[in-house]
Amino acid sequence: MSEKLPTLPELRQQIDAIDVQIHELINQRARCAQTVAEVKKAEDPTITSFYRPEREAQVLQMVMQRNQGPLAGETVAKLFREIMSACLALESPLKIAFLGPNGTFTHAAALKHFGHAAITRPMATIDEVFREVEAGSAHYGVVPVENSSEGVVNHTLDCFINSGLKIIGEVELRIHHNLLVAEGTQLKNISRVYSHQQSLAQCRKWLDAHFPKIERIAVSSNAEAARLVKGEWHSAAIAGETAAELYGLKKLHENIEDNPSNTTRFLIIGTESTPPSGDDKTSIIVAAHNEAGALYRILEPFYRNGLSLTRIETRPSQSDIWSYVFFIDFEGHQQQPQVKLVLDELHDRVRELKNLGSYPKAVI
Numbered sequence: 504m505s506e507k508l509p510t511l512p513e514l515r516q517q518i519d520a521i522d523v524q525i526h527e528l529i530n531q532r533a534r535c536a537q538t539v540a541e542v543k544k545a546e547d548p549t550i551t552s553f554y555r556p557e558r559e560a561q562v563l564q565m566v567m568q569r570n571q572g573p574l575a576g577e578t579v580a581k582l583f584r585e586i587m588s589a590c591l592a593l594e595s596p597l598k599i600a601f602l603g604p605n606g607t608f609t610h611a612a613a614l615k616h617f618g619h620a621a622i623t624r625p626m627a628t629i630d631e632v633f634r635e636v637e638a639g640s641a642h643y644g645v646v647p648v649e650n651s652s653e654g655v656v657n658h659t660l661d662c663f664i665n666s667g668l669k670i671i672g673e674v675e676l677r678i679h680h681n682l683l684v685a686e687g688t689q690l691k692n693i694s695r696v697y698s699h700q701q702s703l704a705q706c707r708k709w710l711d712a713h714f715p716k717i718e719r720i721a722v723s724s725n726a727e728a729a730r731l732v733k734g735e736w737h738s739a740a741i742a743g744e745t746a747a748e749l750y751g752l753k754k755l756h757e758n759i760e761d762n763p764s765n766t767t768r769f770l771i772i773g774t775e776s777t778p779p780s781g782d783d784k785t786s787i788i789v790a791a792h793n794e795a796g797a798l799y800r801i802l803e804p805f806y807r808n809g810l811s812l813t814r815i816e817t818r819p820s821q822s823d824i825w826s827y828v829f830f831i832d833f834e835g836h837q838q839q840p841q842v843k844l845v846l847d848e849l850h851d852r853v854r855e856l857k858n859l860g861s862y863p864k865a866v867i
């Protein structure tokens with residue numbers, strides 16, 4: 504005989520009792536964070552940011568490790584992400600500049616990394632994001648750096664060549680596109696679709712198969728596409744979840760991208776160095792000597808000291824014609840002995856070395 508299931512009112516009573524406990528514990532945690540702020544202020548009366556990227560990464564790593572389900576580790580980590588964001592806002596809210604406008608994937612990346620309690624401000628260009636942080640008008644900035652199908656965002660790399668800012672974190676975002684329309688728009692009336700040209704390209708096969716005849720119009724961003732269709736009953740936009748929410752649009756089709764593993768990586772930029780979290784990366788820029796074997800001499804110390812490279816990019820140096828700089832990301836933190844050793848050796852082997860900082864690997 505099967506066991507009798509509890510009734511719906513009984514289950515809801517259980518849920519109410521559990522919610523009371525969760526609620527009390529969240530506020531207990533928030534009071535703790537308030538005291539943390541007092542301790543930090545006592546240690547440094549001039550403190551402007553209470554954010555601790557390495558500690559947040561550790562909290563999220565612990566959540567993922569101890570999770571037993573039925574909720575997925577990433578789902579629970581996202582809940583803790585928001586709890587920490589709210590706790591930090593009690594200490595002092597963070598101001599975050601990102602490559603706008605509101606509703607872009609960079610906006611989604613900023614919210615994924617800092618949670619919804621952060622104050623996010625859209626900037627018109629990547630340079631402006633750097634300038635806001637350099638001027639102290641924003642605590643941190645968020646900029647795109649590479650996409651799994653489109654490649655590197657050259658402008659972001661070039662900004663690092665001339666800036667004194669550090670990389671303090673990274674975010675990875677699966678890029679999911681949706682076909683969005685305003686409330687009341689009917690499928691049969693759609694005659695045009697707006698999106699950023701990259702997104703139109705990323706959904707080309709899907710559009711060819713489902714809407715071969717509608718006009719495809721490239722605009723400055725997906726968020727701009729979403730804004731436009733808000734007032735047009737014969738148009739659709741291709742954009743992400745954040746833009747759909749922002750402009751109150753209806754999703755006619757979800758996940759219409761041709762490559763479902765399409766991912767963009769974003770960098771968090773700031774002014775301070777980040778202590779080790781236990782699972783970190785370091786990014787450097789090196790200008791090689793113009794001689795045979797120059798790249799080999801740069802890479803050899805990494806191999807000898809067992810440090811894995813996660814990325815290497817070449818960009819024209821902005822000072823000399825026909826000379827190049829390498830952007831190198833590798834595993835490890837600059838406070839680790841092998842990393843220090845490799846950085847010391849590299850100094851003697853290259854024309855210039857700029858350390859962009861060590862930061863926790865993306866956890867969620």
Ligand SMILES: O=C(O)C(=O)C[C@]1(C(=O)O)C=C[C@@H](O)C=C1
Pocket residue numbers: 536539540553554555556558559562586587588590591594
């Ligand atoms: O541990 C700290 O330093 C805190 O300020 C607490 C806390 C948290 O809520 O866990 C909040 C903000 C920081 O960015 C890191 C962690």
